[in-house]
Amino acid sequence: RTLSLWGNRWCHRKRLRIACLPQRMVHRQEMRGLLVLLLQVGLAVGSFKTLRVRHTLQGKTGTTNGPKIPAEVLSSDATGSLQYPRIFVYDSKPSWRVYKNFWKGMSEDDVPCQGDECIYGIKQPISVDGKSWNTRIPGQFWNGRMYHHRLVNSYPHIVTDPSEADLFYVPAFTEWSSFHPEDGDVCYNATEVRESLIHYNASTAHRHFAISPRVSSGDQCPLDLDHGLQWLSLEDLQYGSKISIPYPTALSGMTPSEAHEFLSAVYHVKREHLVAAQFGFHGRTATLRQSLIAECLKDPQCANCGELVSRDAGCYVKQYTDSTFCLNPVGDTPSRKGMIDSLVAGCIPVLYSESQLVMWTNHVGDWRDIAVILPEEQWNNTFSVLRAIPEEEIKTLQRNIHNINYRLSVYREPEASEADQVHEADACDVSMATLWAEVRQSESECVGSLGGTCLPTIHKRMTHTHHSSKKH
Known part of the structure; x- marks a missing residue:
């Protein structure tokens, strides 16, 4: 109602007399409209507070036991605590x-x-x-x-x-x-x-x-x-x-302290392989997957567990912790469990589609800060492209991964x-x-x-x- 009255005032300023209300009526109705607006807002706020009870998590000096939510995930309230x-x-x-x-x-x-x-x-x-x-x-x-x-x-x-x-x-x-x-x-x-x-x-x-x-x-x-x-x-x-x-990740079920120790270990470990490639030949990029595995099998700097069966799945975790880069071509859908498995092992994911960059951004942030994204024209040269990445850039990606790694898994309650x-x-x-x-x-x-x-x-x-x- 108030917006329509403001529109009517604009109508008079522009001297568009057709369909405009008389000015005296406008002022009288505008005052009535503003009073109604204030009353409705007051009632809405009162009823809304009964439904919506906010809880703030204190920092280390607070009294509330609970995890800290990263500042980049939520905006702070006026006191600096997090919702x-x-x-x-x-x-x-x-x-x-x-x-x-x-x-x-x-x-x-x-x-x-x-x-x-x-x-x-x-x-x-x-x-x-x-x-x-x-x-x-x-x-x-x-x-x-x-x-x-x-x-x-x-x-x-x-x-x-x-x-x-x-x-x-x-x-x-x-x-x-x-x-x-x-x-x-x-x-x-x-x-x-x-x-x-x-x-x-x-x-x-x-x-x-x-x-x-x-x-x-x-x-x-x-x-x-x-x-x-x-x-x-x-x-x-x-x-x-x-x-x-x-x-779900390989860290699922660890206590918070165990997870921190493991993530610190994989951050500092010396990696023996340049690349790890662990995936089957299915999905929209089946042909790409086949060519990557074929190239991997010929390269001594590429780790591959062969055809995985579920009871041998621990092999890929070990290979990921031993490798600098982990290949993650799109599967049946844009997401792939290997993208997360790579990160918790401290391995830099190599992605092959822009559609993968929208996955889990509330948890990982911007994928460009933690992964290598290859355009289609570089797919056939994956290994040479990775070998050409400067050491300083690799260290930056690994540091960024370490900074977000803890928030990717669901942990057991603390001891x-x-x-x-x-x-x-x-x-x-x-x-x-x-x-x-x-x-x-x-x-x-x-x-x-x-x-x-x-x-x-x-x-x-x-x-x-x-x-x-x-x-x-």
Whole structure:
């Protein structure tokens, strides 16, 4: 209303008398409109505060135990502390989380997993600079179980009162592909999940989120919610969410102290090989992959484990820690687990597509600071191009990788001796903080909406994606 009155004033200034209201009426209506505007803003702020309770994470001198969120991920408030979400977890049934019982082939007799191996993967000892480390071999679609365990068991800001919540976690996911119905029951009971979301409505939908462990939209069982849902997925392109989460890594399940020690070791280790090439011949770049492996097998400075089977997957972790560059051609989709595996091993990723540069930017930042990106005209000369990179540039890339490496994995809760230490944010923390920042940003765009329900831009985007996905 106020905008229309301002427009009418412009109309009179331009002397466009046609369709302009009389000036006296304009002044009288403008005053009335401004009073109504102030009243509506006051009511909106009051009601908004009851829903939105912010929580700030203190720094090392603060009293709140919890990880530090990197300053570049979230903007600081006036006091310099960082915004961090309180999360309400819906009650759920175990059947809402559909796991693969075990990654077939990870053990000689395919026995069911035991203990934390069911969360982080089977242990795989490797040696770095003479010291042995227990890395893990998680399934590439295990983010659901890792994030769920982290949120339910060791995320420091879970609330039981929904009125205090900033975000709402819907604990339902599947690790199976719905593209393969022959695998059996791959989906949870969507009706049960929908009926449990008693705090879900048009105003709170954009604050609800779930984890999608897989990549393609067909791999996530549909909930068919009227107002959409925030999905945290391996790739953000399929669900309309701006939050993509990295693949599980070999560091999954380490304690924070173990992770720091391992990352320091791989940062300083002397690397024996120029290049590591570990991938199969599939995807959109199958021909490129074949030519790269053929070149690798002829070059003594290239490490390759041969045709990997799952129980030998520890080989690639060792080869990555021994190599300066790790080749990562695009696979079936732009993302590739090897991109993250390379980084946590301190190996510089070599990327072959601009589409790879949009992956997990909330966690890794700008890929150009931590990777080598080869244009198509250089694909056939990959090895000679890498050999020509100056040593100083290599050191800069390795230092940049070391600076962001810790936030790429989901870690086990600290040991008792580490409880009083202030730890940096891991992959789960960064994802939650980034999602919360996205929600706040989208809600700030609603300021000034005077009539009806304000749908943040993130909400509109989710709703559009939700309806589009039903067509497929």
